[in-house]
Amino acid sequence: MDFLNTLTDNTELFRKGFLGTLALTGSSALIALVLGTLMAAFRVSPVPVLRWIGTTWVTILRNTPLTLLFFASVFAVPKLGLNQLTYFVLAMATLGFYTSAFVCEVVRSGINTVPIGQAEAARSLGLTFSQTLRTVILPQAGRTVIGPIGSVLIALTKNSAIAGGFNVVELFSTQKTLTENANPLFAVFFWIALGYLLITLVLSGIFRGLENRLAVAR
Amino acid sequence: MNDEPLVVLDGVNKHFGALHVLQDIDLTIHRGEVVVVIGPSGSGKSTLCRTINRLETIDSGNITIDGSPLPQEGRALARHRSDVGMVFQSFNLFSHKTVLENVVLGQTLVRGTPRAEAEKKAVALLERVGVGHQAGKHPAQLSGGQQQRVAIARALAMDPKVMLFDEPTSALDPEMINEVLEVMRQLAEEGMTMVVVTHEMGFARSAANRVVFMADGRIVEENTPEAFFTAPRSDRAKDFLSKILHH
Ligand SMILES: Nc1ncnc2c1ncn2[C@@H]1O[C@H](COP(=O)(O)OP(=O)(O)O)[C@@H](O)[C@H]1O
Ligand SMILES: [Mg+2]
Numbered sequence: 001m002d003f004l005n006t007l008t009d010n011t012e013l014f015r016k017g018f019l020g021t022l023a024l025t026g027s028s029a030l031i032a033l034v035l036g037t038l039m040a041a042f043r044v045s046p047v048p049v050l051r052w053i054g055t056t057w058v059t060i061l062r063n064t065p066l067t068l069l070f071f072a073s074v075f076a077v078p079k080l081g082l083n084q085l086t087y088f089v090l091a092m093a094t095l096g097f098y099t100s101a102f103v104c105e106v107v108r109s110g111i112n113t114v115p116i117g118q119a120e121a122a123r124s125l126g127l128t129f130s131q132t133l134r135t136v137i138l139p140q141a142g143r144t145v146i147g148p149i150g151s152v153l154i155a156l157t158k159n160s161a162i163a164g165g166f167n168v169v170e171l172f173s174t175q176k177t178l179t180e181n182a183n184p185l186f187a188v189f190f191w192i193a194l195g196y197l198l199i200t201l202v203l204s205g206i207f208r209g210l211e212n213r214l215a216v217a218r
Numbered sequence: 219m220n221d222e223p224l225v226v227l228d229g230v231n232k233h234f235g236a237l238h239v240l241q242d243i244d245l246t247i248h249r250g251e252v253v254v255v256i257g258p259s260g261s262g263k264s265t266l267c268r269t270i271n272r273l274e275t276i277d278s279g280n281i282t283i284d285g286s287p288l289p290q291e292g293r294a295l296a297r298h299r300s301d302v303g304m305v306f307q308s309f310n311l312f313s314h315k316t317v318l319e320n321v322v323l324g325q326t327l328v329r330g331t332p333r334a335e336a337e338k339k340a341v342a343l344l345e346r347v348g349v350g351h352q353a354g355k356h357p358a359q360l361s362g363g364q365q366q367r368v369a370i371a372r373a374l375a376m377d378p379k380v381m382l383f384d385e386p387t388s389a390l391d392p393e394m395i396n397e398v399l400e401v402m403r404q405l406a407e408e409g410m411t412m413v414v415v416t417h418e419m420g421f422a423r424s425a426a427n428r429v430v431f432m433a434d435g436r437i438v439e440e441n442t443p444e445a446f447f448t449a450p451r452s453d454r455a456k457d458f459l460s461k462i463l464h465h
Pocket of ligand 2: 263264265385
């Protein structure tokens with residue numbers, strides 16, 4: 001049967017693509033979470049320069065089409081003398097930076113849900129800004145943030161497909177080879193979509209679990 | 219109480235936009251003194267308290283604590299704040315932490331006290347304010363009066379030089395007011411320097427050395443509690459007292 005053969009005859013290709021997507025999504029998610037949280041901290045910090053950096057970062061990245069960012073990093077960054085970077089690294093950075101802007105806004109709105117009195121109490125004990133953020137604000141923001149962060153990471157998984165258009169081996173890019181090898185179009189897209197669905201379902205499961213865990217933990 | 223000044227506000231002015239909330243405030247609080255700040259809502263009492271640990275900045279004037287001026291920002295300010303205990307109307311206990319953790323946190327993070335030592339002190343303080351058996355609970359599981367007593371213990375854990383109380387009993391059900399005032403009264407007896415924004419006249423009469431009456435961002439009148447409540451001099455104070463007495 002053609003439909004099933006598309007998968008069974010190309011397991012190695014699918015495996016590579018699937019792992020590529022997994023690696024790309026995982027690594028850029030890590031960058032996005034770390035950088036996004038840092039930028040959120042910048043945006044609420046008492047230092048004007050840091051606030052400006054945070055705001056600028058978010059404004060630029062959130063308002064530029066991702067495909068355009070990919071163009072910029074794949075074609076322009078090597079011209080800046082950074083030509084030893086692989087396509088994978090460039091894609092990882094692009095996705096990570098882009099997604100960090102969304103993580104930042106989610107974290108920032110989470111911070112805003114924590115009553116102002118919590119920070120005032122921490123500050124009046126003598127905690128510094130970063131101590132206040134780390135031990136009092138972010139743990140409380142976490143509860144409201146975890147759901148939306150899940151959505152951002154699911155979007156990231158799907159956005160990672162764009163990297164396939166820029167010479168990165170990932171799930172979506174397998175369709176080129178597969179269709180060239182005369183596999184039925186519908187089957188190709190079905191199996192690829194199933195691959196993405198697998199990742200996003202696992203992601204939503206993890207985040208639902210986290211959400212319940214945090215809801216219980218108080 | 220002695221005559222050594224601990225907190226000195228000198229010509230302090232503060233605006234919120236066009237609103238002149240603190241107008242030429244001169245106020246000296248001596249070591250061991252208990253000062254009750256009283257006045258109509260919106261007169262600037264909270265703002266006054268909050269400038270003393272720089273939760274609010276000031277536009278002009280000087281504030282010194284134990285001889286040193288309030289630093290502008292950063293670590294120096296944080297260190298300074300740790301010497302000034304603050305108790306809020308709405309308790310503001312860290313809701314994600316246990317009662318014990320609330321009292322331990324500042325000690326370990328700010329003072330660098332070893333954890334075991336900090337816990338021991340926290341337990342002792344919680345017992346002192348009468349909530350020792352609640353140490354493992356989260357704030358939301360406590361009554362308002364218990365929460366406020368934990369908040370006092372949390373502030374005391376830093377060994378502050380002065381304690382600020384901003385309407386500490388205003389958010390409490392009537393039957394819980396006294397348990398909090400009793401803790402404060404004891405603190406006053408032990409010689410803690412205190413600034414207390416409150417309308418609790420019983421507390422003012424029994425624990426305060428001085429009453430400061432504020433209206434429209436100014437200190438209108440200062441006197442001993444007895445003299446202030448029995449014979450207020452200004453019309454503003456007379457008017458105010460007649461209103462709260464007839465409630
Ligand atoms: N953060 C703020 N921004 C603007 N106005 C404020 C702020 N905080 C307080 N005010 C105003 O300043 C005045 C004094 O407030 P406050 O010090 O809280 O008075 P009190 O504690 O005596 O009721 C009030 O008119 C209040 O509305
Ligand atoms: Mg007030």
